[in-house]
Amino acid sequence: MSDDHARAATFAESYFASDPVMDAARTLASEYSAVPVPRSVAGLLEILAGSAGVRQAVEVGTGVGVSSLALLRGMSPLGVLTSIDVDPDRQAAAKDLITVARIKSHRFRTICGPGEDVLTRLAPNGYELAFIDTEPLRLELTVRRAVPLLAPGGLLIVHQALLRGAVANPANRDPRAQAVRATLKWIARQDGLSRVLLPAGDGLLVARRTTT
Ligand SMILES: C[S@@+](CC[C@H](N)C(=O)[O-])C[C@H]1O[C@@H](n2cnc3c(N)ncnc32)[C@H](O)[C@@H]1O
Numbered sequence: 132m133s134d135d136h137a138r139a140a141t142f143a144e145s146y147f148a149s150d151p152v153m154d155a156a157r158t159l160a161s162e163y164s165a166v167p168v169p170r171s172v173a174g175l176l177e178i179l180a181g182s183a184g185v186r187q188a189v190e191v192g193t194g195v196g197v198s199s200l201a202l203l204r205g206m207s208p209l210g211v212l213t214s215i216d217v218d219p220d221r222q223a224a225a226k227d228l229i230t231v232a233r234i235k236s237h238r239f240r241t242i243c244g245p246g247e248d249v250l251t252r253l254a255p256n257g258y259e260l261a262f263i264d265t266e267p268l269r270l271e272l273t274v275r276r277a278v279p280l281l282a283p284g285g286l287l288i289v290h291q292a293l294l295r296g297a298v299a300n301p302a303n304r305d306p307r308a309q310a311v312r313a314t315l316k317w318i319a320r321q322d323g324l325s326r327v328l329l330p331a332g333d334g335l336l337v338a339r340r341t342t343t
Pocket residue numbers: 160165166167168191192193194195196197198199215216217218221244245246247264265266269
């Protein structure tokens with residue numbers, strides 16, 4: 132990253148109102164070694180969930196709940212987030228975070244298990260937003276299984292879509308970079324999805340189901 136880009140990224144990450152609950156969540160994340168979405172991505176998740184008036188959302192990669200909190204803050208006050216992770220301890224920490232943030236507990240449904248498997252048990256066309264922030268090696272299968280869950284107009288949002296510069300560099304043969312590249316190619320082949328790839332956080336892919 133050039134000096135100018137690095138300075139711009141640092142400035143962007145500082146351009147937020149003070150948020151003690153989110154700050155505490157970030158400290159918690161480091162204790163659980165669960166890298167949370169950066170502030171810019173959390174802010175965008177909240178705005179997207181809010182502008183779409185989301186009532187049903189699904190997330191793969193709860194971590195300690197930084198992205199969950201952002202989504203729940205943005206969603207309709209009646210909205211329910213179903214959040215999936217393989218790590219029960221992190222999910223327990225996420226539930227505590229949601230309580231501390233004074234969000235009603237029934238709005239945050241956690242399921243412990245591999246996202247790529249759990250998604251097959253959820254309702255097709257039933258979700259207005261799917262957020263994926265999981266292990267890159269599992270990403271393509273997870274995304275393939277998340278897309279059929281989207282309602283018409285629903286949003287698919289994938290974090291870690293650039294893995295710093297690795298995904299954009301075709302000479303980089305790291306398996307995680309290759310897995311993310313394959314996922315992006317699969318998304319690009321889908322007729323019913325419009326898409327944009329943003330260099331926010333570790334790369335954010337936002338796609339919208341355009342078919343009815
Ligand atoms: C980057 S962290 C998620 C951070 C979270 N989105 C946040 O902002 O706080 C990735 C999470 O994915 C979980 N994970 C890894 N493989 C998974 C899988 N196959 N299915 C579901 N979760 C998985 C890890 O346990 C970890 O908590």
